Amino acid sequence: xxxxxxxxxNRKERLLTGFTLIEALVAISLLMIAISSPMxxxxxxxxxxxxxxxxxxxxxxxQDGIEAIKNVRDxxxxxxxxxxxxxxxxERDWLxxxxxxxxxxxxxxxxxxANDDAKYCNVDSTDGxxxxxxxxxxxxxxxxASFNDGFFQxxxxxxxxxxxxxxxxxxNIKVSTSNLQEAELRVRVYWTSPYGIQNIETxxxxxxxxxxxxxxx
Amino acid sequence: xxxxxxxNNKGFAMLFAVLISSMLITVGVSIFNISIKELMISxxxxxSQAAYYAADSAAxxxxxxxxxxxxxxxxxxxxxxxxxxxxxxxxDNDISFDVTRGPINSFVIADDSQKFRYSTDPNSDIQPxxxxxxxxxxxxxxxxxADFFGYNTGISGRRVERYYQRTI
Numbered sequence: 001x002x003x004x005x006x007x008x009x010n011r012k013e014r015l016l017t018g019f020t021l022i023e024a025l026v027a028i029s030l031l032m033i034a035i036s037s038p039m040x041x042x043x044x045x046x047x048x049x050x051x052x053x054x055x056x057x058x059x060x061x062x063q064d065g066i067e068a069i070k071n072v073r074d075x076x077x078x079x080x081x082x083x084x085x086x087x088x089x090x091e092r093d094w095l096x097x098x099x100x101x102x103x104x105x106x107x108x109x110x111x112x113x114a115n116d117d118a119k120y121c122n123v124d125s126t127d128g129x130x131x132x133x134x135x136x137x138x139x140x141x142x143x144x145a146s147f148n149d150g151f152f153q154x155x156x157x158x159x160x161x162x163x164x165x166x167x168x169x170x171x172n173i174k175v176s177t178s179n180l181q182e183a184e185l186r187v188r189v190y191w192t193s194p195y196g197i198q199n200i201e202t203x204x205x206x207x208x209x210x211x212x213x214x215x216x217x
Numbered sequence: 218x219x220x221x222x223x224x225n226n227k228g229f230a231m232l233f234a235v236l237i238s239s240m241l242i243t244v245g246v247s248i249f250n251i252s253i254k255e256l257m258i259s260x261x262x263x264x265s266q267a268a269y270y271a272a273d274s275a276a277x278x279x280x281x282x283x284x285x286x287x288x289x290x291x292x293x294x295x296x297x298x299x300x301x302x303x304x305x306x307x308x309d310n311d312i313s314f315d316v317t318r319g320p321i322n323s324f325v326i327a328d329d330s331q332k333f334r335y336s337t338d339p340n341s342d343i344q345p346x347x348x349x350x351x352x353x354x355x356x357x358x359x360x361x362x363a364d365f366f367g368y369n370t371g372i373s374g375r376r377v378e379r380y381y382q383r384t385i
Contacts, residue, residue: 027234034241038246040245042245046252049256052258053255055262059263181281182307182308203270205274207278208281
């Protein structure tokens with residue numbers, strides 16, 4: 001009787017020991033699923049946060065490009081009458097300082113900035129509004145960041161003044177064929193993200209009206 | 218007595234596991250939700266920028282025709298010889314304004330149906346567009362008040378509108 005009882009007890013113990021291992025394995029796997037799902041959600045969420053931050057930066061870099069180009073256009077309009085080299089009321093000379101940016105499809109230029117062989121220029125709003133031609137830029141208009149006053153990040157195309165950021169910018173101007181006083185300005189900022197290459201492109205039109213407002217010297 | 222205690226404690230692990238799991242999932246979903254909202258906000262900034270520059274393009278076009286256009290198309294005029302229809306051209310689109318005279322020494326050049334249109338993507342129907350509304354105000358001096366309504370029917374499916382006014 002004792003023996004039988006003892007034997008049964010041992011078997012029970014053996015069974016219980018095995019069950020604990022299976023139980024533990026099941027529990028661990030359930031725990032893994034339970035933890036990994038929210039972790040993945042959180043990770044995806046953080047990636048989206050980074051993407052949204054980059055989108056904001058890129059949007060303002062596009063705006064920076066547009067405003068800088070318009071500033072150069074205005075500078076030309078203000079100074080044009082003092083110089084004999086331009087005649088901005090005629091043809092394209094109102095874009096005299098933006099010559100590197102003009103893309104002419106009739107001359108065989110590729111104007112769609114989404115294409116790798118598109119003609120483009122760039123402008124440095126933090127460095128005297130210098131317009132640089134495609135040839136002077138390394139690869140495709142990379143943007144560098146440097147810290148101004150140790151706090152605000154300043155974006156520039158000047159290689160020596162900062163660290164390379166993930167952003168690149170391309171700008172071009174297409175003069176209307178029907179009205180030489182009308183030009184289409186396109187700015188494209190793009191960067192590589194975990195979701196692939198992202199871009200933000202904005203288009204606006206510029207007109208040559210300011211030269212009429214400034215009396216001739 | 219011991220058995221009773223054990224019986225009462227049974228299911229605790231399950232309850233605890235469900236509690237922890239639901240807490241973790243809630244935290245994960247919350248972070249994800251916040252990030253999606255952030256993404257929507259930054260998408261709106263991008264769409265809003267397109268709308269703003271549509272309005273800005275319309276403003277540039279208006280200023281060009283105001284200063285450079287033949288015979289100053291938007292100039293103040295009284296009498297029978299005045300234009301009933303003013304037409305300007307922006308981005309190869311003719312934009313016509315019906316000239317309607319207001320009751321108190323003013324007239325309005327406005328037509329909401331005419332739009333300054335342009336597209337960032339030529340193959341897309343989604344276009345940032347702008348309406349121009351011009352008003353002449355005669356209050357001692359003659360002023361031209363132009364309103365520009367730029368809007369974008371949204372890459373993220375939400376309409377964004379930016380408006381600004383120039384008085385010259």
